Amino acid sequence: METVVSGIRSTGNLHLGNYFGAVKNFIKMQKEHNCFFFIADMHALTTHPKPGDFKNGVRSVMIEYLACGLDPEISTLFVQSDVPQIPELYLLFNMYAYVGELERCASFKEKIRKHPDNVNAGLLTYPVLMAADIIIHRATKVPVGKDQEQHLEMARNFVNRFNHLYGNDYFPEPTAFNFGEALVKVPGLDGTGKMGKSEGEGNAVFLNDAPEVIRKKVMRAVTDSGPSAANQPKTEPVQNLFSLMNLVSKKDTIQSFEDAWNNCTIRYGDMKKQLAEDIVTFVAPIQERMKEIASDEKYLKNTIEMGGEKARISAAKTLKDVREIIGFLNA
Ligand code: TYM
Numbered sequence: 244m245e246t247v248v249s250g251i252r253s254t255g256n257l258h259l260g261n262y263f264g265a266v267k268n269f270i271k272m273q274k275e276h277n278c279f280f281f282i283a284d285m286h287a288l289t290t291h292p293k294p295g296d297f298k299n300g301v302r303s304v305m306i307e308y309l310a311c312g313l314d315p316e317i318s319t320l321f322v323q324s325d326v327p328q329i330p331e332l333y334l335l336f337n338m339y340a341y342v343g344e345l346e347r348c349a350s351f352k353e354k355i356r357k358h359p360d361n362v363n364a365g366l367l368t369y370p371v372l373m374a375a376d377i378i379i380h381r382a383t384k385v386p387v388g389k390d391q392e393q394h395l396e397m398a399r400n401f402v403n404r405f406n407h408l409y410g411n412d413y414f415p416e417p418t419a420f421n422f423g424e425a426l427v428k429v430p431g432l433d434g435t436g437k438m439g440k441s442e443g444e445g446n447a448v449f450l451n452d453a454p455e456v457i458r459k460k461v462m463r464a465v466t467d468s469g470p471s472a473a474n475q476p477k478t479e480p481v482q483n484l485f486s487l488m489n490l491v492s493k494k495d496t497i498q499s500f501e502d503a504w505n506n507c508t509i510r511y512g513d514m515k516k517q518l519a520e521d522i523v524t525f526v527a528p529i530q531e532r533m534k535e536i537a538s539d540e541k542y543l544k545n546t547i548e549m550g551g552e553k554a555r556i557s558a559a560k561t562l563k564d565v566r567e568i569i570g571f572l573n574a
Pocket of ligand 1: 263376439
């Protein structure tokens with residue numbers, strides 16, 4: 244049995260990228276491993292949310308976790324800020340992270356490019372907080388999407404540096420995990436790149452989008468002018484539609500559009516209509532459960548409290564060991 248840790252920022256509702264890149268694997272792993280799944284609310288502070296929106300964000304991610312099928316009785320579901328040992332470990336690990344490597348991190352460079360007016364130190368040390376999240380439970384497996392790969396590599400560097408400095412092997416190396424397969428990158432609807440909350444209006448389909456919103460977004464997805472010869476390679480926007488179909492549609496549906504592409508009879512309007520309906524069908528049961536869970540405040544409150552308690556117990560043990568290894572007077 245491995246120890247598994249993963250989390251999602253509480254910056255809004257979950258989209259299909261979060262689901263297929265991460266949550267789907269959380270569900271698959273929870274029965275067989277010792278799992279800690281959390282809501283990264285401290286990471287979400289880098290964008291300075293208003294307190295009301297911030298609270299709602301945490302609550303809605305918890306509702307979505309539960310609605311997707313995470314079971315708080317078998318895995319530990321918690322909110323990052325309920326575990327004070329995480330920021331303490333983060334402070335300590337800032338001593339083993341070098342400014343140069345943090346500055347070279349691709350996600351930091353992207354943030355600078357997109358938001359030059361808000362290059363805060365929390366963004367620079369984001370990978371250190373993420374490492375602390377993982378190693379506070381001494382996790383070995385971290386189910387994440389492709390975009391988190393570099394952060395995991397950095398976490399391994401910090402861990403190895405710590406182990407080397409103190410001459411032990413206290414922390415195992417955490418690795419990004421997808422059942423031996425390549426990490427997932429779910430594309431967005433705008434023709435290029437990944438699905439993401441901050442990638443522009445209409446690029447992401449959220450698990451709580453109403454059917455008419457899903458239809459509208461998908462019908463507006465970028466395509467091209469169509470194939471001009473049989474069996475030609477697909478352009479990126481069209482490949483993206485097929486990739487999304489691969490996640491939510493039946494095999495024979497996908498095959499019929501593949502055939503239509505290959506013999507140049509494809510009609511993107513038909514394909515988008517089908518894709519939209521398959522997404523609507525996919526999210527419908529999740530949305531049903533979201534409604535039920537959202538109406539049960541007591542259950543939500545108890546779940547969050549129980550998860551926080553379990554996470555603090557595991558975290559306190561690690562932190563005590565770390566304080567001893569470092570040589571604090573009172574570990
Ligand atoms: P976040 O909140 O951006 O995304 C949460 C998870 O969803 C995955 N994901 C995707 N996967 C495939 N295709 C996409 N288009 C897509 N968009 C998002 C992400 O890879 C991620 O697994 N830093 C993390 C949160 C975090 C964390 C951690 C994760 C904080 N501490 C410790 C694991 C362990 C983040 O911002 O993810």
